[in-house]
Amino acid sequence: MTVPSGATGSDYYAQVFSDSPTVVASALSRVDIIGGHTDYNQGFVLAAPMPLATTVELSAVQDDVERSNGRIRIEGFSTMTGDRVARSVPSSPDLSSHDRRGDWLDYVVGAVRELQTAGATVTSFRLAVSGNVPIGAGLASSASLSVALLRGLGQLFSHMLEGEILAKTAQRIERIHVGVNCGIMDPLILADGSLENALYIDTLSLERHAVRLDPDYSLEVIDSGERRRLAEVGYNLRRDECQRAARALGVNSLRELKGDEQDLSDLPPPLDRRVRHILNENLRVQQARRALEAGNYQMLGRLMHDSHLSLRDHYEVSVPALDRLVDECLSSGALGARLAGAGFGGCVVALVERSERGAWCARIASLNAKAHIFDSCSN
The missing domain is CATH 3.30.230.10 (Ribosomal Protein S5; domain 2)
Structure with missing residues (x-):
């Protein structure tokens, strides 16, 4: 119709x-x-x-x-x-x-x-x-x-x-x-x-804290054009891997583990990599909250990029199109960039200074004809 x-x-x-x-x-x-x-x-x-x-x-x-x-x-x-x-x-x-x-x-x-x-x-x-x-x-x-x-x-x-x-x-x-x-x-x-x-x-207690977004910076969402459906890719598999790892380590969820102090030597690959990502990502989220509250957007950008590298190398949910787009965002002047959502395709989110947004968007367009930039979280 x-x-x-x-x-x-x-x-x-x-x-x-x-x-x-x-x-x-x-x-x-x-x-x-x-x-x-x-x-x-x-x-x-x-x-x-x-x-x-x-x-x-x-x-x-x-x-x-x-x-x-x-x-x-x-x-x-x-x-x-x-x-x-x-x-x-x-x-x-x-x-x-x-x-x-x-x-x-x-x-x-x-x-x-x-x-x-x-x-x-x-x-x-x-x-x-x-x-x-x-x-x-x-x-x-x-x-x-x-x-x-x-x-x-x-x-x-x-x-x-x-x-x-x-x-x-x-x-x-x-x-x-x-x-x-x-x-x-x-x-x-x-x-x-x-x-x-x-x-x-x-997400354990569902305790929530709103953190003001500084209007001098914007979160830009760029569609790579590469699609995926969560039920048909590795999302459920990754979740199952985390559950298997938690059972092997004797905990109900990976939240119970003690960050980078945890010994993962007894876990077989790829479960050790999956756990390493989750442990370090939880630490990065807490650091990112503090950076956002302090107005340290340079630190927030670095943490976002570290998150992407871990999602690529340890959790293995990135794809070449997303990796290229992250690199293009950074080379065009973004403070940080990472894949958005569950990965396996989809979008990248980039942190950009508001004053540089116009020039940054133009550079992305010149580098990647397939990329589409949404007007995302700009105030």
Whole structure:
């Protein structure tokens, strides 16, 4: 189905369904400043929302046939895929099972199931999904969709979720209903963050501290153009490797280990490298928070680059396109740069002095014709 190119916001729902939506809700995207793969190891992260967003428009519909059969009909359109799809699911599902089919409606059904579990009464509905968060770029497009769906469906069916509860529910959508064993960082940043601040999170206690971003510096997000899907690459494998390493070391999670004092000589490769990255990355996140609070952006940049080198060499989640782009960011004058998100493709985040941004962007464009620079976390 083709939607007119000028259609924006609620125009999508109107163009597809010839009606106006009852509810419109959205969620931002996220860039992680530092803290690669530490969140599912109960470690520390430092990240910030960025002004790319996913929007959902919804209306409940009367469907007497489905209701009489004890079912809910979901009809949706997504600008990301360009398709109009529908699914009929039991209105009182067996919550020990799932309705996973491998398309974007898995997120929608997951949100429905989670809200039902929380006590919401959900009936048949229509929705349109739109946004400008690139899929597979490492900017939390999945979490953005999940949070937007929970906000929209929660408003539509009078069961709103907030803060940690919203974040944990969005995480369950991905884990249980989509099949990606993700951490808590992405949904928590989107549920609880603001564009003016970075958010430091202890993912074990969920203690959070907002840290003001100095407007004299900007976090620039550059899309390498190389895509990946987390469920189809090494994300779950890396998580499994960390769990195996924790069992071998006699701890519940790698968070319990004592930083660079830990003896890893008994761990076989590559588990020793995976653990070394997590231990040192947790230390880097804490140092980065202190650097950001002190206004030491030179130090923050160095820590970001050290993070990338460790993600490349120890955690092995970088790819040549990301490595080249990091080098180009640094040679063009960035204070630091690292891969964003889980790696295996996607984006790089670079720390740039605001006064140098124009010239820096021009140099990146001259070096890499495929690179696309988003207006990310600039204030």
